Amino acid sequence: MLDKNGIAKRIAKEVQDGYYVNLGIGIPTLVANYVRDDIEVEFQSENGVLGMGPFPFEGEEDADIINAGKQTITTLPGASFFDSATSFSMIRGQHVDLTILGAMEVAENGDIANWKIPGKMVKGMGGAMDLVASAENIIVAMMHTNRAGASKLLKRCSLPLTGVGCVKKIVTNLAVLEVTANGFKLLERAPGVSVDDIKNATEGTLIIEDDIPEMNL
């Protein structure tokens, strides 16, 4: 089974040379730490920066340079700043190659819910609805089950949706799955996790063809 860093490490393998990548808050943010250093990738943050670098050294924080999680950051050579409308032109206009975001629920038809739990939590969708409505290449990073042990990979989402039919790939602490017309297709198992473990943790339709290889991290 993977921890959050393990999920980020596996997703980092999906990042290719020349990609512009938008990382959501939480596990997706960790992906930047594991991208191969022999490829060129630029990270976009929807509050208006392309070419994000690591956190600043202590004493060098700048209130005017933050990411979408409101954390202080730095920029790398070649970076640029821009306004919010331009930022979402990059996203809506499909200039961003890969979007990685977290989710509370994903359905087997690719629907995603990650912004609201009625009566409990209403923080808002931020840029998530724009991202999932436009991105062609979306990977969801999340735990396979919630804190109560219930599956987050469902036949139908029960929470208010963020987007419809948009998720293509999911990387969890247990598995890598692809969203297909017939359900979640199991691609890889996390180290030490059996196909039965994944079956038991998946409420939606799970498609298992042939031998399922273990992830190569």
Added chain:
Amino acid sequence: MISKKVANVQEALKGVADNMTFMFGGFGLSGIPENSIAELVRLGVKGLKCISNNAGVDDFGLGLLLQGKQIDKMTSSYVGENDEFERQMLSGELEVELIPQGTLAERCRAAQAGFPAVYTPAGYGTEVAEGKETREFDGKMYVLEYAFKADFAFVKAWKGDEAGNLIFKGTARNFNPNMCGAAKITVAEVEELVPVGTLDPNQIHIPGIFVKRIFQGERYEKRIEQRTVRQRD
């Protein structure tokens, strides 16, 4: 040169009244119009309808207007990290409209650019699109979103000149440029107000035509919401 300069924040906010609709630039606490917000708190205007990506924190930014119960309605994309906001929302004192962040930016830009509405794919098939017109273009569904209508836009820039030309810094730019000229009156506060002719016309982010009043801001706190650092090796 048409001068947009006013002496101070009091003069810049002349005409604000109860029940008006205001736009505020800023993302989190970065690039918020600190001086204008402080003056609105002092004036005590109430029944405000505010358009802002976020709602500040309990004791800073728009959180200060929430503490004084000056806001009736917020239109935002993300409102976490604010207990008083959550309390007022759950008790029904505060009306909240949550909309996608890109839609918020585009509804500002539409108002600035003279478009009555725009089609966006964001929110299609979700509760955000309920009751709204939708339309198919090239096999994909879009939602019709209307341009905002606001009385004042309060923005904050890094540098500006008497003609109202603005230059922003880093990610403090965010929604500020999109809100300039998107309301009946745009009030810009700047960290540094310089004489005309000082700023390079090639480097201007927002031309003064979009700004009605400009003033030199004071005592910027520029609070950091999430201070994250790395260790030196």
